Amino acid sequence: MIKIAIFDMDGTLIDSEHIWERVVIRTYRGLGVNLTSAHRKTMIGRTPRENAERLFAEQPWTGPSPVAVGNDIVSNVVEEIQRTSALTLMPGVDHALQVCKKAKLPVAIASSAPLSVIDAAVDALRIREHFSHIYSAEFEPYGKPHPGVFLAVAEHFEVRPEECLVFEDSPSGVLAAKAARMQCIAVPHANARDHSFVQTADITLNSLKEFDAEVLTSLG
Secondary structure, eight states, X not given: OOOEEEEOOBXXXXXXHHHHHHHHHHHHHHTTOOOOHHHHHHHTTSXXXXXXXXHHHHSOOSSSOHHHHHHXXXXXXXXXXXXXXXXXXXXXXXXXXXXXXXTTOOEEEEESSOHHHHHHHHHHTTOGXXXXXXXXXXXXXXXXXXXXXXXXXXXXXXXXXXXXXXXXXXXXXXXXXHHTTOEEEEOOOGGGTTOTTGGGSSEEOSSGGGOOHHHHHHTO
């Protein structure tokens, strides 16, 4: 029986990937790093620090440390979120949250984004009241696809991983959810729909608009 609903944030709850991409490209271009589309795909779901360390190992730069670069990216993303009026919820978020509310499911956010970014986003969109718990992978040794961030949320609510339902958009997020032994609904972007990790999700939806009581019941 599902007792907790856990939502990823970037790309699942909020349409923020364009902000991350803009800041990341600008930052690494300034460091002389050749950031390919393949790099950007593998960065999704991982923490800014992890990504900076991986890129530095591949293409060392002079100047700021990987930790400093990760921190700078986070600061710039927060700044853009706070000043932009273009930040929006993904389609169907309000509907999905209402389905969870009617089912009396506590709802949490579990994101690889640092807490400062999560706070800026939920406050900008005024959705904090919907979430019983907000947690960031910055407090874990590893970001997704490691399951730590999801397992920590289950521990917070004192439920078994099998009693948690995760909503994810990225391959690394789906892999993390399944590695945590949780049920997972994938709402992938078109370019990730055929990814082998996404296909391990229990259910795949085109949009959160398709999530309803019937889908929830089918998961047990």
